[in-house]
Amino acid sequence: MTANIASPHGNQPGTDVLVIGAGLSGLMAAVHAVQAGARVRLIAEGWGQQLIAPGWISVCDRADDDVIAEVRGYAALHPDHPYAKAGDDAMVHGLEAFQAITAAIGLSYDRRRRDGHNMRLITMLGAIQRVMMAPRGIANSDWTDVTESILLVGLRGWRDFYPELAAGNLRSQGIEARAIRIDLPEPPGPWDRWPTDLARLFDSSAFRAAIIKQVQPHIRGVEKVGFPAVLGLDHHTEALTNLSEQIERLVFEIPTLPPSLPGLRLSNRLRRWLLRRGVRVQIGHPVTRGLVEGDRCVGVEVQALGHVTPFYADHVILATGGLYSGGIQTSETGRVWEPIFDLPTAGPDVPGREGWYYDRLLKERGHPIHRQAGLRVDHDLRPLNAAGEPALANVYATGHMLAGFNPLTDGCAEGIALATAYKAVHTALELDDKNHRGATDTGL
Numbered sequence: 001m002t003a004n005i006a007s008p009h010g011n012q013p014g015t016d017v018l019v020i021g022a023g024l025s026g027l028m029a030a031v032h033a034v035q036a037g038a039r040v041r042l043i044a045e046g047w048g049q050q051l052i053a054p055g056w057i058s059v060c061d062r063a064d065d066d067v068i069a070e071v072r073g074y075a076a077l078h079p080d081h082p083y084a085k086a087g088d089d090a091m092v093h094g095l096e097a098f099q100a101i102t103a104a105i106g107l108s109y110d111r112r113r114r115d116g117h118n119m120r121l122i123t124m125l126g127a128i129q130r131v132m133m134a135p136r137g138i139a140n141s142d143w144t145d146v147t148e149s150i151l152l153v154g155l156r157g158w159r160d161f162y163p164e165l166a167a168g169n170l171r172s173q174g175i176e177a178r179a180i181r182i183d184l185p186e187p188p189g190p191w192d193r194w195p196t197d198l199a200r201l202f203d204s205s206a207f208r209a210a211i212i213k214q215v216q217p218h219i220r221g222v223e224k225v226g227f228p229a230v231l232g233l234d235h236h237t238e239a240l241t242n243l244s245e246q247i248e249r250l251v252f253e254i255p256t257l258p259p260s261l262p263g264l265r266l267s268n269r270l271r272r273w274l275l276r277r278g279v280r281v282q283i284g285h286p287v288t289r290g291l292v293e294g295d296r297c298v299g300v301e302v303q304a305l306g307h308v309t310p311f312y313a314d315h316v317i318l319a320t321g322g323l324y325s326g327g328i329q330t331s332e333t334g335r336v337w338e339p340i341f342d343l344p345t346a347g348p349d350v351p352g353r354e355g356w357y358y359d360r361l362l363k364e365r366g367h368p369i370h371r372q373a374g375l376r377v378d379h380d381l382r383p384l385n386a387a388g389e390p391a392l393a394n395v396y397a398t399g400h401m402l403a404g405f406n407p408l409t410d411g412c413a414e415g416i417a418l419a420t421a422y423k424a425v426h427t428a429l430e431l432d433d434k435n436h437r438g439a440t441d442t443g444l
């Protein structure tokens with residue numbers, strides 16, 4: 001909902017950029033704004049989808065050759081696609097900036113520099129997922145150039161990863177894979193551990209030493225060794241390096257059931273990076289409505305600690321996600337809407353909910369509600385009103401909530417989150433690409 005009010009900026013310290021949302025898109029928008037020297041506040045009801053997603057970055061999963069070239073070609077033919085709205089430069093710089101900041105916070109993300117193709121990564125069911133970029137541990141599973149066998153390691157008694165199942169499915173695709181199970185080298189813990197419990201154990205060098213001892217006898221003829229993605233939380237890079245060195249094989253991670261450790265590591269470190277640079281980060285606080293004066297948003301109201309507090313800012317980045325994150329709402333009558341500013345929201349072109357889903361669950365192009373629900377924006381990423389004009393001069397929408405693509409089936413949602421976060425902040429702050437700076441400061 002939107003309220004027309006006089007803007008009592010009160011005695012709050014000034015905020016140049018207010019980001020709503022702590023998904024990939026909101027977090028990166030905050031990073032770009034900080035790097036541009038802006039005063040930034042980030043408010044989110046909770047963390048975004050990265051806490052349950054695998055952790056890799058899909059830019060264009062269906063691309064067979066150079067991914068960036070394929071995206072450029074696709075965007076040229078589809079002017080309403082978010083990649084076309086954000087533009088080529090935003091995609092390229094958005095990816096580069098993400099790779100730079102993740103390296104700076106000690107979580108390197110890799111891609112195939114040699115030919116720009118997608119990597120071929122291993123999933124927990126033993127399928128192959130094509131993606132452009134991934135945290136190093138997951139990227140290490142790229143089997144494109146593997147000639148020998150891989151070994152998958154499971155933890156006896158743990159219900160979230162079945163190495164035999166994955167290895168069997170890999171073999172059926174012609175990939176030499178074996179599976180073993182090892183014991184957790186400590187007294188029995190809770191009967192059902194979370195990935196985070198295991199990751200904390202892998203942070204300890206003594207724990208890892210006991211794991212290494214059990215794996216070493218099985219590595220003859222093996223080129224790489226895969227574990228579920230629980231190899232450390234706070235000391236992940238150290239754990240990955242240590243395991244690779246001691247097992248004397250490249251060690252990789254396979255995404256498991258939620259919570260996603262790759263997403264958790266990223267969220268924790270980006271939050272720390274932002275806090276150390278003076279960003280006000282409020283997670284757990286829902287924004288309930290926008291405060292509008294004329295054609296500008298002057299701030300938002302936030303419901304927290306039992307009362308409503310207004311926060312004011314010069315620019316607002318709306319990164320509240322789609323149907324499953326609260327950024328887009330639906331009702332049983334078939335209404336589809338954006339709840340903070342009540343912005344016009346596209347939905348399936350049918351009355352009621354009749355046409356939202358096809359009869360079959362699995363459809364290659366996905367269901368109409370997923371493809372068609374979202375905010376239409378101009379080339380500055382400002383949401384449009386019913387007349388096709390920017391609804392508000394200083395509000396920019398990014399990521400999953402945008403119309404023009406299907407975030408569930410198109411294999412590009414993370415690339416869009418990064419490209420549009422870059423574009424929105426650079427447009428809001430009127431930066432050109434010369435102002436673009438990667439994260440060269442490594443302080444956490």
Ligand SMILES: Cc1cc2nc3c(=O)[nH]c(=O)nc-3n(C[C@H](O)[C@H](O)[C@H](O)COP(=O)(O)OP(=O)(O)OC[C@H]3O[C@@H](n4cnc5c(N)ncnc54)[C@H](O)[C@@H]3O)c2cc1C
Nearest residue numbers: 021022023025045046048049058287320321325399400413
């Ligand atoms: C299991 C899973 C697997 C996936 N796999 C892939 C894949 O392989 N490839 C791919 O491209 N994509 C994949 N995705 C999708 C991709 O991860 C998301 O599209 C992307 O991360 C979205 O980022 P976002 O920042 O736009 O939104 P989100 O991550 O949805 O973040 C939205 C944020 O807005 C906040 N918010 C919402 N409403 C309010 C409010 N009123 N006030 C304050 N805050 C609010 C939320 O709390 C959250 O912090 C997957 C998603 C899931 C869940």
